[in-house]
Amino acid sequence: MRSLAVLFPRLLRDRLSRSVVATALVLLFTSPLLRAGKSGFADGYMAGGKLGAASTANLVGLLLALAAPWLAEGVVSDLRRNGSGPLLLTRPVSRPGFYFARWLAGFACLAGVAIIAAATINMAWSAGGGSGPGLSLAGSIGAGLVIWIWVGSTVLLLSAVLDRGEALAGTLLVAIPIALTASLPTTDLLSGAGRVLPVRPMLSAARALLAGDVPVHSSLVTTGGWGLAILAVGLLVASRRDWRAGD
């Protein structure tokens, strides 16, 4: 356990470049909203800050959910691709613990992206002279965790069974339910799918946390419950999968 704690900063460093790109993309996609905020919401139009905060939190939550698969990619499959698995896993270290540390590094990076994005957006609004959207910095960590616990765990499970392509699969798992529920009327099939793939509860909890509100209890429980169950299965599958010595 101690060796994993010593290793953790290096695991964070592995995700650093992706975190920087993800932060830049979140800020890039929220900049039109910021410009609208400065010219529209800031002069008191439609209760300004309140609406701005909700819209920004919606968008930031969605962007984080789409960035998460990319940040979560490779917890297991990277070791298989680059061949370092056998050398690492013959050390006296717990395999589930090792994969969990890699998974946790991804969460720390997503939380970092969320905090930096929220702080930058808040500062940009304040500098524009308007009332800020009030994205919560503490809520950003919570939003990151809510998203990660479901998306990150799903991608970990995919990473344990796929050698590549788990980020794309994870992105589709987030994007398809959003597209379906946005474009189709609610049906039994869709609501059933929503229970299995709780993307909407996850996003609603994330945007509530980002906006500094208390999220609906059931959405947190649904997302967290599914996320933890998937995480446990992912760690179990990853720990039991064979490695050929030459992998």
Added chain:
Amino acid sequence: MRARTESLPPMPSAGEQSYQHVVRNRLIELSDVSKTYRRRYRRRIDALVELDLRIEAGSTVAVVGPNGAGKSTLFGVLAGLVRPDRGVTLVHGLAPIAHVRSRGVGLLPDRVRLPARLTVREVLARLAILDGYSGAAVPRSVDRVLDLVGLRERSGDRCGGLSHGLRQRVGIAQFLLRPREVLLLDEPLSGLDPVWRARFRELFEQLRRDSSGRTLLLSSHELGETARLTERVIVIDAGRVVDDFPTRGDSEEMERRVLSVLRRAGQA
């Protein structure tokens, strides 16, 4: 090419008492172990078939056989990397994964693969951390093994740019970071030039000398070399043990015996 002659690190201190106990007992036992790989189109490869094996603690054993005989799978099973479909494997009385978790296993794979974007030093530092080193001991241990394999000047190179032989030397370096009680060397000479083959032999001899109680399993196609380095030969073919005998250091006799056994097995 610079390589200093330095002493190898001591045995792991953890579990010293129980280690002495284990040394007096049978160390590695495989009973009725089978492993089948399932490939596409329902193709099956029987890598190990009802394998029974006993290897005493402190022995130096060669595992030889043709390509695809099951040598790497056997090493994978002992390193806890491959789960057999059937049978019981015990290393120090523990299942391989539990043994690796508590004591670690030294593994030098036949094809050493490393993360392309990391430097040699960074790869070794990470492995040293997982070996239990921390703080200033990490760079110290890395420098020591880099000197042993003559890679100090290349330590800043990214692994992606290394030749097969250099990767193999990094593999030997990681192996020497903290030598374990069970050491598995799968084709260790593959890709090494003559100078580094000789150097590897020195390191191997040093490992043997310094290691009352370490068990070394070596797989190689070079039978003469194997006879010189080991005291017992296990011949595997098609996942089965087809012969098992002491080497007595006579490489010609050993080579003749192994080839005749494999020819007979091939005809059967």
